[in-house]
Amino acid sequence: MNNLELKKIANDVRKGIVTAVHSAKAGHPGGSLSAADMYTFLYFEEMNVDPANPDKEDRDRFVLSKGHTAPGLYSTLANRGYFPVEDLTTLRKLGSYLQGHPCIHIPGVDMSSGSLGQGISAAVGMALGAKMDNKDFRVYTLLGDGEIEEGQVWEAAMFAGHRKLDNLVVIVDNNNLQIDEPISEVCSPYPIDKKFEAFNFHVINIDAHDFDAIRAAFAEAKATKGMPTCIVMHSLKGKGVSFMENSCDWHGKAPNDEEYAVAMADLEKIAEELAKEA
Numbered sequence: 001m002n003n004l005e006l007k008k009i010a011n012d013v014r015k016g017i018v019t020a021v022h023s024a025k026a027g028h029p030g031g032s033l034s035a036a037d038m039y040t041f042l043y044f045e046e047m048n049v050d051p052a053n054p055d056k057e058d059r060d061r062f063v064l065s066k067g068h069t070a071p072g073l074y075s076t077l078a079n080r081g082y083f084p085v086e087d088l089t090t091l092r093k094l095g096s097y098l099q100g101h102p103c104i105h106i107p108g109v110d111m112s113s114g115s116l117g118q119g120i121s122a123a124v125g126m127a128l129g130a131k132m133d134n135k136d137f138r139v140y141t142l143l144g145d146g147e148i149e150e151g152q153v154w155e156a157a158m159f160a161g162h163r164k165l166d167n168l169v170v171i172v173d174n175n176n177l178q179i180d181e182p183i184s185e186v187c188s189p190y191p192i193d194k195k196f197e198a199f200n201f202h203v204i205n206i207d208a209h210d211f212d213a214i215r216a217a218f219a220e221a222k223a224t225k226g227m228p229t230c231i232v233m234h235s236l237k238g239k240g241v242s243f244m245e246n247s248c249d250w251h252g253k254a255p256n257d258e259e260y261a262v263a264m265a266d267l268e269k270i271a272e273e274l275a276k277e278a
């Protein structure tokens with residue numbers, strides 16, 4: 001896909017995020033929106049996956065370690081064809097399969113997650129298993145920058161670096177905001193890149209909203225041998241919705257009807273601008 005096609009899909013993913021959280025009257029829009037471009041590239045360009053056969057043995061695996069941003073993953077999976085986009089409005093509702101955090105029974109979800117810090121350990125295990133079984137699938141995991149304050153993250157990183165798991169890509173969504181304050185004021189994990197380098201990772205810093213940079217980073221990760229890769233993506237929390245951007249207020253709450261209308265108007269305006277580029 002070219003960049004314009006990816007931008008259009010990412011905007012649709014953002015519409016799905018806002019719609020799902022508004023319908024649920026709960027959820028986490030901010031960190032879902034900041035990662036929407038990365039989700040889009042992973043599922044529409046990077047990973048070897050097949051919505052018609054979501055459990056195929058040789059598929060690439062993805063673990064959403066920051067599981068509270070499930071609306072972003074769900075919207076991406078729906079737009080990729082794993083399940084109907086219309087089902088996004090059932091998020092968190094009684095009887096819905098789209099729970100507040102990813103669960104492995106959902107088509108396209110490779111690991112149940114939500115307890116912060118644990119997802120990367122599961123991804124490391126998958127990558128090690130692939131090596132032991134001589135499989136060539138790759139494993140990707142997305143962490144929040146607040147999440148990496150968890151000690152388990154660094155235990156997993158130590159193990160991955162020691163075992164030279166070059167089939168593993170750890171992605172850190174560095175939007176600098178967690179639930180109530182900037183990460184730099186809560187328990188600063190900076191410098192993120194140098195920390196992962198100390199655990200024997202190849203580290204790449206990118207603009208999270210630049211598809212050329214995202215594409216180049218994954219190509220570099222595939223070319224890196226003998227060590228895992230960490231992509232630190234510098235992002236804008238709430239990206240695409242004017243009143244949510246760079247605000248920790250929108251870490252974990254849903255827009256009301258009036259706010260939803262503004263958010264969708266913002267995203268529709270982006271869609272119109274992208275249509276003019278075609």
